[in-house]
Amino acid sequence: MKKLFKFLGALVAVVVLAVAGFAMFVQARGIPSYELPKAPAAPTLAATPERVALGEKIVLATCADCHRNPxxxxxxxxxxxxLTPDFGAVYSANITRDPQHGIGAWTDxxxxxxxxxxxxxxxxxxVIMPSFALMSDEDVQSVIAFLRSDNALTQPNPTPSHGQEPSFLLKALSNTVMKPTPLPTAAVVAPAPTDALGYGRYLVVGRYKCYECHSKDFKSNNPxxxxxxxxYLGGGNKLLNLQGQEVVSRNLTxxxxxxxxxxxxxQFAQAIKFGMSPHGPLNYPMPKYSQLTDEEVKALFAYLQSVPKLRNATPEDKGTIAAR
Ligand code: HEC
Ligand code: HEC
Structure with missing residues (x-):
């Protein structure tokens, strides 16, 4: 019996030491750095006016809510x-054309x-900047063309990017489960809009990344x-509105x-373009996708109606079934 206690005591000591060691390592290492991947020459598509316009539409829908400074x-x-405070205080970077404080000096x-x-x-x-691993080359190049264009949003601004204040949890996550995604090894091409389901999936996972907010938790998303x-798409992810109150993303299955x-x-078009859901007005951080084309709305709706159903009630369901 004594021996067993001794053994258990030693085991506990080892575990405590290992945990403390890991905690010290994480605390000291912070958000890790990586060797830059050897990028195959980025496909350089010309910055045509069409690409700048597409880039503007994507940036307004997908990047501006995080990067625009009011x-x-x-x-x-x-x-x-x-972001809920369990991640710490996280600041998006200056991505205006300023060569020193923005991305003016970054190459394509x-x-x-x-x-x-x-x-x-x-x-x-x-770490908190979403990975656009599945965005098409065309869309990525269009985004870059827009960032380099002469738009009010991209005017060089000399504000330095704020340093990050990650919580211990975010540091721990970024040393364990949250990892950079690999560069694609082949061209990334979006399905044609005539393939509504394929195109709709692309919009949800590649271009607008609806699934990131609308799946259970940022921590268990798989980019x-x-x-x-x-x-996946069943809602329940906890975010904050502009008043700092909890807003739960909704079930889109x-x-x-x-x-x-x-x-x-x-009804779907009203909700995503203008923030008017049959349940009432939608709050930040649900973006307003006011520039979506009818083709995009149709494809998004068709795809969402096709994903495996999840039964997951969120606050607007109020236990009763949706007043409308
Ligand atoms: C969820 C919020 C969020 C969204 C959406 C987002 N970003 Fe970011 N982005 C960040 C954060 C936070 C950082 C800074 C991260 C850091 O320093 O660790 C960042 C950093 C960057 C940087 C690096 C700049 C630098 O100096 O470090 C670029 C470039 C960038 N974002 C471009 C974009 C573009 C283009 C889009 C849309 C396609 C986008 N981001 C969407 C949050 C976001
Ligand atoms: C930045 C996170 C975020 C992104 C990205 C996002 N949503 Fe939302 N969405 C939310 C939140 C949070 C709500 C709930 C808002 C509220 O409670 O007022 C919501 C609500 C909705 C609703 C209302 C559902 C209902 O039952 O009333 C629809 C529909 C919707 N989102 C569709 C989409 C689609 C489609 C996309 C991508 C094109 C998308 N969302 C991208 C966060 C997001």
């Missing part, structure tokens, strides 16, 4: 308001690497195989009671 009204970066290949993998030109992992994210199974396409 005071400068440029993409000069700000504190992320919708450096920007592509950052968007695809999360690794900055200095090697530091931009390379989004369908393997926990609770086709479950009739807790999801969108009983919605019409017209």
């Amino acid at each position: 005071e400068t009204n440029t993409l000069s970066g700000q504190k992320l308001r919708d 290949a450096e920007l592509t690497t950052l968007l695809r993998t999360g690794i900055g030109r200095d090697g530091r992992y931009r 390379l195989e989004p369908e393997k994210s926990e609770g 086709s479950d009739a009671e807790t999801g969108l199974g009983d919605w019409t396409e017209a």
Whole structure:
């Protein structure tokens, strides 16, 4: 018996030491850096007016809510308001054309690497910046063409990017489960809009990344195989609104009671373009996708109605079944 206690005592001591050691390692290492991946020459597509316009549309829908600073009204970066404090204080970077404080001096290949993998030109992992691993080359190049264009949002702004204040949890996650994504090894091409389901999936996982907010938790999302994210599109991810109150993302699967199974396409279009859901006005951080084409709305709706149903009630379901 004594021996057993001794053994257990030693075991506990080893575990405590290992945990303390890991904690010290994480605390000292912080957010890790990586060797820059050897980028195959980024496909350099000409910055045609069509690409700049497409880039503008994507940036307004997908990047501006995080990167636009309301005071400068440029993409000069700000504190992320919708992240719960368990991640610490995280600030988006200045991505205006300023050569010193923005991305004016970054090459196309450096920007592509950052968007695809999360690794900055200095090697530091931009852990909260979403990985656009599945965005098409065409869309990535269009985004870059827009960032380099002469738009009010991209005007060089000399505000330095704010340093990050990650929580211990975020440091621990970025040393364990949250990792850069690899550069694609082949061309990334979006399905044609005539393939509504394929195109709709692309919009959800590649271009607008609806699934990131609308699956169970940022911590269990899978950027390379989004369908393997926990609770894929079933909602329940906890975010904050502009007043710092909790807002829970909603179930977008086709479950009739807790999801969108009983919605019409017209109701869906009102909700995502103008923030008017049959449940009432939608709060930040749900973006307003006001520039979506009818083709995109149709494809998004068709795809969402096709993903495996999850029954997951979120606060607007109020235990009763959706007033409408
Ligand atoms: C969820 C919020 C969020 C979204 C959406 C987002 N970003 Fe970021 N981005 C960040 C954060 C936070 C950082 C800084 C991370 C760091 O320093 O660790 C960052 C960093 C960057 C950087 C690196 C700049 C530097 O100097 O380090 C670039 C470039 C960038 N983002 C471009 C984009 C583009 C283009 C989009 C849209 C396609 C986008 N981001 C969408 C949050 C976001
Ligand atoms: C930055 C996170 C975020 C992103 C990205 C996002 N959503 Fe949302 N969405 C939310 C939140 C949070 C709510 C709930 C808002 C509320 O409670 O007022 C919501 C609500 C909705 C609703 C209303 C559902 C209901 O039952 O009333 C629909 C529909 C929706 N989102 C669709 C989408 C689609 C489609 C995309 C991608 C094109 C998308 N969302 C991208 C966060 C996000």
